[in-house]
Amino acid sequence: MPYIGIDGAWRNASVCGCRPSGCSCSELCEVKLEGPVHDVVEVNVDGQVLVPGVEYRVDAPGLLVRLGGECWPKCQELAEPEGSPGTFTVRYRWGLELDESAIAAVSELFCHLIKGCGGTGACGCNANRNITRLQRQGVEMEMPDPTLMYSEGLTGLPLVDLWLQTVNPDRLSRPSRVYSPDYVRPRKTTWP
Structure with missing residues (x-):
């Protein structure tokens, strides 16, 4: 300039x-x-x-x-x-400090994402995530429709979904806020 x-x-x-x-x-x-x-x-x-x-x-x-x-x-x-x-x-x-439940959820998600990472260079589960019914060697499995799970903000991973539902039970896209011209937020020391 x-x-x-x-x-x-x-x-x-x-x-x-x-x-x-x-x-x-x-x-x-x-x-x-x-x-x-x-x-x-x-x-x-x-x-x-x-x-x-x-x-x-x-x-x-x-x-x-x-x-x-x-x-x-x-x-x-x-x-x-x-x-x-x-x-x-x-x-x-x-960033924010994570509690033990968040660490467990992130760990489960990480493990899920690295499954199948081999010499192919493609990471993630090898199974097709859109399967709702599977029959193999006399065993039949019925799974929930993944599009319904995804539309509800879920992943299909138990720890991840439990953590998401715990920290955001109403599935808000962002934290709620209340503004008041009269309110003066007190100062809070966060570190050390």
Whole structure:
């Protein structure tokens, strides 16, 4: 993005830092991290790794808060490698922590998906998922219509379906929300 610098010359702001480009820098004591923050792996300021709980914390919804009366650096040298003077980097894991039932459901789904992965390169169950009736060597099996299961948001895998029905019994496509202009959500520390 072109701009006119302090000296009146046209500059390209593709790599915006503080010293050479003259970008606007302002003090921030909180930084918004995208997505749900599972945990912070490392916060590095000017090559120094900060101590969690002492020098920073994470408040919901994903605010990285500096502690001890400090704020985050005013300037960022984006052209410099991580850990150099003038840099500020945050490495964190994105996502929500799973409970044991969710881990069991994901494990069952994973096992189901890798069945049949061999030299063919095609993964998933080898059986045709649209079968409703099977007869082989005198044994007859009748299965539910998979299109009805899928339309109800089910997979046909017992642990996965039980978990889905437990966490979303009304089969909502997204969480419900209530908005009020008078309500101020209290701050909640989520990590560490």
